[in-house]
Amino acid sequence: MAGLATTFGSGAMTNSIEEISGSEVIFVIGSNTTEAHPQIARRIIKAVDNGATLIVADPRNTVLSEFAHIHLRLNPGTDIPLLNAMMRVILREGLIDDAFIEMRTENFNSLRNTLFAQDFEALVEITGIEPSLIERAARLYASAQKAVICYCLGITQHVCGTANVESIANLAMITGHVEQDYTGVNPLRGQSNVQGACDMGALPGVFPGYQSVSDEAIREKFSRAWRTKLPEAPGLTVMDMTHEGVKNGIRAMFIMGENPVLSDPDASRVEKNLGSLDFLAVSDIFLTETAQLADVVFPAASFAEKTGTLTNSERRVQLMRKAIEPVGECRTDMEIIMAISNRMDYPMDYEEPSEVMEEIALLTPIYGGIFHDRLEHTWGIQWPCPDRAHPGTPYLHKYSFARGRGLFVPASHLPPKELPDSDYPFLLITGRTYHHYHTGGMTRASEILSREEKEAFLEMNPKDAEKNSIRNGQMVKLRSRRGEITVRTKATNRVPEGVVYTSFHFVESPVNRLTNPERDPVAKCPEYKVCAVAIEPVS
Amino acid sequence: MQMEHVPSVCCFCGCGCGLYFHVSQGRITGVSPSRNHPVSKGNLCVKGWHSYESVYSPKRLTHPLVRKNGRLVQASWDEALSITVDAFKGVLSQHGGSAIGLLSSAKCTNEENYLLQKLARAVLKTNNIDHCARL
Numbered sequence: 001m002a003g004l005a006t007t008f009g010s011g012a013m014t015n016s017i018e019e020i021s022g023s024e025v026i027f028v029i030g031s032n033t034t035e036a037h038p039q040i041a042r043r044i045i046k047a048v049d050n051g052a053t054l055i056v057a058d059p060r061n062t063v064l065s066e067f068a069h070i071h072l073r074l075n076p077g078t079d080i081p082l083l084n085a086m087m088r089v090i091l092r093e094g095l096i097d098d099a100f101i102e103m104r105t106e107n108f109n110s111l112r113n114t115l116f117a118q119d120f121e122a123l124v125e126i127t128g129i130e131p132s133l134i135e136r137a138a139r140l141y142a143s144a145q146k147a148v149i150c151y152c153l154g155i156t157q158h159v160c161g162t163a164n165v166e167s168i169a170n171l172a173m174i175t176g177h178v179e180q181d182y183t184g185v186n187p188l189r190g191q192s193n194v195q196g197a198c199d200m201g202a203l204p205g206v207f208p209g210y211q212s213v214s215d216e217a218i219r220e221k222f223s224r225a226w227r228t229k230l231p232e233a234p235g236l237t238v239m240d241m242t243h244e245g246v247k248n249g250i251r252a253m254f255i256m257g258e259n260p261v262l263s264d265p266d267a268s269r270v271e272k273n274l275g276s277l278d279f280l281a282v283s284d285i286f287l288t289e290t291a292q293l294a295d296v297v298f299p300a301a302s303f304a305e306k307t308g309t310l311t312n313s314e315r316r317v318q319l320m321r322k323a324i325e326p327v328g329e330c331r332t333d334m335e336i337i338m339a340i341s342n343r344m345d346y347p348m349d350y351e352e353p354s355e356v357m358e359e360i361a362l363l364t365p366i367y368g369g370i371f372h373d374r375l376e377h378t379w380g381i382q383w384p385c386p387d388r389a390h391p392g393t394p395y396l397h398k399y400s401f402a403r404g405r406g407l408f409v410p411a412s413h414l415p416p417k418e419l420p421d422s423d424y425p426f427l428l429i430t431g432r433t434y435h436h437y438h439t440g441g442m443t444r445a446s447e448i449l450s451r452e453e454k455e456a457f458l459e460m461n462p463k464d465a466e467k468n469s470i471r472n473g474q475m476v477k478l479r480s481r482r483g484e485i486t487v488r489t490k491a492t493n494r495v496p497e498g499v500v501y502t503s504f505h506f507v508e509s510p511v512n513r514l515t516n517p518e519r520d521p522v523a524k525c526p527e528y529k530v531c532a533v534a535i536e537p538v539s
Numbered sequence: 540m541q542m543e544h545v546p547s548v549c550c551f552c553g554c555g556c557g558l559y560f561h562v563s564q565g566r567i568t569g570v571s572p573s574r575n576h577p578v579s580k581g582n583l584c585v586k587g588w589h590s591y592e593s594v595y596s597p598k599r600l601t602h603p604l605v606r607k608n609g610r611l612v613q614a615s616w617d618e619a620l621s622i623t624v625d626a627f628k629g630v631l632s633q634h635g636g637s638a639i640g641l642l643s644s645a646k647c648t649n650e651e652n653y654l655l656q657k658l659a660r661a662v663l664k665t666n667n668i669d670h671c672a673r674l
Contacts, residue, residue: 189553308648312555328601
């Protein structure tokens with residue numbers, strides 16, 4: 001999300017989900033939308049039914065690419081050359097929005113110079129796509145009145161993730177496709193409250209509402225409200241803690257509702273690092289692989305057993321209500337945090353989650369008018385919502401960007417850190433499937449979801465399978481420079497030759513033992529989407 | 540038999556579908572999508588329809604655990620909290636807040652995320668707090 005924060009000033013979906021169905025051209029890049037975000041895919045398909053043009057950029061054939069008018073089947077990790085090539089076409093054919101660039105943006109010359117310094121044919125060749133397809137896609141996107149771009153982790157989980165996002169923003173801005181309804185740039189959020197966790201300042205550099213911890217006036221404001229002195233130095237990011245915490249001087253950790261042992265790349269290192277802490281406390285609903293390493297495990301209440309708000313991908317803050325009493329002795333994470341704080345001699349005395357929300361509204365301008373009583377009889381409020389009378393904001397950047405002018409940040413191709421070679425000849429992509437979610441803790445507890453898909457599979461092109469004498473359904477050993485797993489193969493044309501794909505939901509085939517922890521330098525997002533592997537049949 | 544419909548939000552992806560839990564005698568027996576919700580509009584994906592099942596999984600943790608002689612064993616809340624607080628107090632006084640790290644959760648509520656970062660910054664004196672958004 002760092003990419004959109006730099007270019008637009010706000011790292012969130014610019015539009016509402018429902019607006020997608022009213023768009024004329026929809027460009028989906030790096031998102032397997034039907035499986036990961038079914039409701040958003042539904043809007044995309046509805047728009048296509050209404051006559052919209054769909055462009056999908058994905059190395060794999062997906063359900064959505066079958067609906068697409070143009071499928072740009074790019075080589076993995078070549079998003080910047082694709083986007084730059086599209087912008088070259090748009091510049092060459094005079095399809096840019098001069099007035100928008102002049103009035104709403106800055107640094108356009110630098111983007112133009114970078115683009116003209118790159119050879120169109122060379123860019124196209126890197127992507128592996130037919131040049132006429134890129135030209136058609138560029139013309140369609142640039143000429144539409146209402147055009148949206150949707151992207152997901154296929155864009156961000158690369159060493160050049162931030163530059164990928166900035167390039168998407170460049171494409172949207174040179175064509176003036178921001179600041180309107182049905183038109184914008186939409187990062188699709190993967191978890192029920194990932195937007196909210198960011199908004200609430202569960203990040204090492206910012207307080208709630210993206211207010212910097214390094215800003216003295218901001219620190220002073222929070223310090224007064226919380227009646228205590230606050231640390232100045234920005235903290236460590238997740239992988240600095242999960243992979244290198246001990247090396248970075250961490251001795252004790254508290255992990256709430258996450259399972260980094262399965263979810264983080266190069267997982268054996270996570271296990272080793274967390275195992276050598278002096279103290280680890282975990283709160284979760286299951287005894288996850290991470291909880292098994294802990295010194296203390298708190299049984300947490302599930303989402304159906306507590307009240308509170310969640311913020312979805314379109315910035316909609318909604319009230320989730322307690323439906324049943326927690327099972328066994330479980331307590332909500334709110335009760336657990338308050339109990340720890342009270343015993344640490346810092347009293348936290350909130351009777352209800354609504355009282356916490358009042359404090360959030362007081363200190364967080366974008367949530368300034370959001371209170372539980374306003375959410376009770378509505379479908380939620382989309383931030384920014386500065387005061388009680390404000391109805392919320394369906395789409396962002398109307399009249400001006402959150403940062404003032406939109407900033408062009410030019411980018412050049414940065415190949416993935418680890419590409420196939422003679423020892424590790426296949427390129428591995430990881431992702432989600434329709435029936436499961438993340439490390440599988442919740443979905444695999446459902447009998448029906450497990451019945452639909454009970455184990456991981458490795459998608460492999462039939463030609464590759466034949467060349468390596470691997471039968472459809474055979475177990476294979478998948479090996480990278482960091483580890484190995486076994487997994488069942490599925491011969492399918494969904495993946496091109498030389499590329500294999502698997503999901504990360506199954507502890508029996510823990511694919512993050514293989515993935516590369518190389519990270520994007522700005523967002524610190526690891527390159528889950530590309531690593532090199534070798535495949536051998538298991539007899 | 541009384542059946543209550545409790546409006547809530549699906550716990551899975553970032554779509555944030557509105558749904559109703561069907562609650563009978565203190566137990567969730569099913570879910571249905573909310574017809575007028577701007578995202579779900581009468582529709583749920585397969586994960587949403589089965590979202591409540593994990594709540595009743597026999598694998599749910601139901602009591603605190605603490606490690607004794609290398610093994611995790613059942614403990615009281617009081618004991619689990621005391622051990623945690625003593626450990627944090629010890630690290631804090633000997634090494635300062637920079638030796639403590641916290642991971643928050645993209646599956647917990649805004650209120651819980653807010654309180655955890657407040658615990659980190661105001662009580663444990665560290666900005667070492669993050670969650671999986673960047674992953």
